[in-house]
Amino acid sequence: MRNWSNNYWLLALGLPVDPFLPSQSLSGGQLTRLALHQLFQPDYGYLILDEPGNHLDQQGKRWLIEQMRRFDGGILVISHDRDILRCVDCILELNSLGVRHYGGAYDVYAEQRANELASQERSIDHVKTQIKQMRQTMQKNREKAQQRAVQGKQVARSGSQAKILLNNMKQDAERAGGARESNQNRQLAQVQDQLSKLNKQHEMLKQQSLFLGKAEKHASRILDVIEVRLLFIQRENDITFSIHFGDKVRLSGANSSGKSTLLKAIAGRLSPLQGHIQVRTGLCYLDQHFTLLKNDKSAQENLEFFCSHLTEKDRRTLLAGIGLRRERAEQAVATLSGGEKMKVAMLAISHQPGNILLLLDEPDNHYWRKERRRRTEKRRQKADF
Template identity: 45%
Template sequence: MPTLQAYNISYQFDKGDTLFENLSCSLTQRRVGLVGRNGVGKSLFASIISGEQMPSTGTVTPPNSYAVYRQQASELLGSELSIAQYLGVSEILAALNNIESGDCDDKWFEIVGEQWHLPALLHEQLATLGLPEDPNFLCAKLSGGQLALLQLWQLFKSDVQLLILDEPSNHLDESAKQWLINAIKHFEGTVLLISHDRALLREMTEIWELSSTGLSVYGGNYDFYAKQKQTEQLAIERQLAQLNKAQKKLVTQAQLNQEKAEQRAAQGNRLRKGGSQSKMLLDFKKGKASASNASRNKNQQARQQQLQSQTQELTEKHEQVSRQKLYIAGQQSNAKKAISVIDGVLPFGNIHPISLQVFANKKLHLKGNNGSGKSTLFKAILGEIALSQGELMVNTPLCYLDQHFGVIREELSMLANMMTLCEGMIETDARTLLAGIGFRRDAVYRLGKQLSGGEKMKLAVLVISHQVYQPFLLLDEPDNHLDLASKQLLAKALFEYRGGFILISHDLDFAKESGVNCEYQL
């Protein structure tokens, strides 16, 4: 029996814009991944099919029970809750403390029940998750990754029928992500995973793709889905080639028909002038030819419209499955030392000395668990903080890109960003470059704060590409909030970048596709 069903659901905003329409689905598999580009409505779609939100039209048979993980944890960040209070065990721990202090009131024993081993068990579980082992530790003081783990752990302990996980791995390091994969495997209910993380999507048994053309279902994990998408792209490209060929043939045939009609008309005029045939007969032939020509033109126009409609439909599908192109310009870097750290000790994070040499032509993957000091090392390289001890030498221009692409100035337009951040850039060149990544005419006046993560990424890459001196890149989880298409677009651009970079990313697929050729573990 399906966990949930939805029939012909649509969602329309108050202003009248339609996000999606006439979507139907049936959740029968226990592990389903929901993918799609950012902004297509995945989170809203999930909230509708779970029964949490009403669709504009259509019907939903929701699950008996469900729970949702959302990326935002603002209620915990702004609260005074401790870990124990969030987990709902503070009262039991307090009762145990009272009993240990010699207070033998019956009410404490009633509260404890059979949970005498809770402190030891909780201590062990918190340590396993890499969370503070003190249950009285405030949630507001936890890191983003620790908050995510705490929320996920609480959800996986529930016995709900459906668990919706919306981008659960965004702040998780490799060990935490492996814990999440194991938790998904052993969860007894159904999991609907909204994610761009291929490691998690490989654990799914079915992939749903939400796009502007509707909802498509692929009966396998991410690798099966990716292979099917590639097959779809090739098939659409073949169909487009056939349609283009048919359109050219139709145009050629129309030209031939027009030439023949003109030749027949000229021959009729000659006969009319020569007087060898009666005027009545010539008028009859002319009328018949005109009717035949009009009918032929009408059929050709109808066929042309049909071919154009088919081409437009296939082009829209092709845009859904094809990858865009993005290129980071640059010269081939030489093998000079770009960054050297000798016995460097960070002021916080990693307490062990770091010795690291990175050459200008190297693409290094900087690995380590959350809290190990990766971002702190970047701050030291950028000169924002000083090492506690050791030496640090930087012998190259640097460019820092984080997951929010903070290099882009939010108060400036895309055009102004290009002209401000790229020395010597003139407006005509900036417009040409922006058109190359899909922003033409008045679109170049959109402000930085109005751009999506993927759009900011494209603009940031364009800015990097047109610096006077080729920079060495410091990439601090630039893929964290990107959808699959944007991740792959950025990875390809980094792979083709002729300079060097240091990349922090917990997505091993993204790191590999970016062309990393060495790694350093903190």
């Protein structure tokens, strides 16, 4: 009876029906499901889940969301996956400014955040206008003071008024002008400080920009996979396909279907049981754990290693676009979050010189999924309007 129960749960989780199978032989998605299943079974009052959607296929994602909805206790989930965030009661956003509470799930959060961003941009524009007007007023006052000084010298040369009276008038005007400019400088400094704080808040709210390298599309074929059969992949037919330069191909399949194994074979890290793989260009493989990055080096140093043809200014501009500015760009990669490591890795591999075939294994782990699709759709809607 116990064996039947084990087999039932293994089947329900999409795992091999062998309770003695070593866990290291499972895929990343299968391991994630198994770990989550163990958490949801005991009578816990509260769960803390750190990026639970990583490595899960669509079926696994639906299973996770259903388990979260059925769970009677509380859940604190750290996630950038919008499907998961749409089934929560509220969102807490943590950044360098502190913790901000947003009532409701992701769509409510996104609307509130967009309204905050628009309000901040209006405030920034208003403060910039204030600063411009204050500087114009200060310049006009200086010009008037200079004109009065010239007029005073002309009166002194004419001898129409007593010299002692003119000196008193000059001193009074200089004191009044100095006090006025000091007051104006103090007010200007306050408004500039307000602008600085608004800009810092705006940096936290605005979307980051991940600038990927571009290349012209050619007709040449850069990859041939011919009648390949791989270890651990059970298929009726051998794998055969080709990729041309400029093609963007999505490799889909359920957890444990062999997606990562195929990428490793193309990258030359595994040998096929039969068949032939030919790569006709440079190749860069980004695995699920971003092991191409050197953890003891900074983001700036990693980018310099992979993209030495870029200037330091260009590298810092790219890193600033993903939120790594100034001293943060000099931090060791080991101290960065999973999402930050992914962005640094994407910058590094996409800006290498020459024609490169990129192999990306779960590149959206730790990241806002569908962000690029959402931005494209938003631009299309504006164009249609």
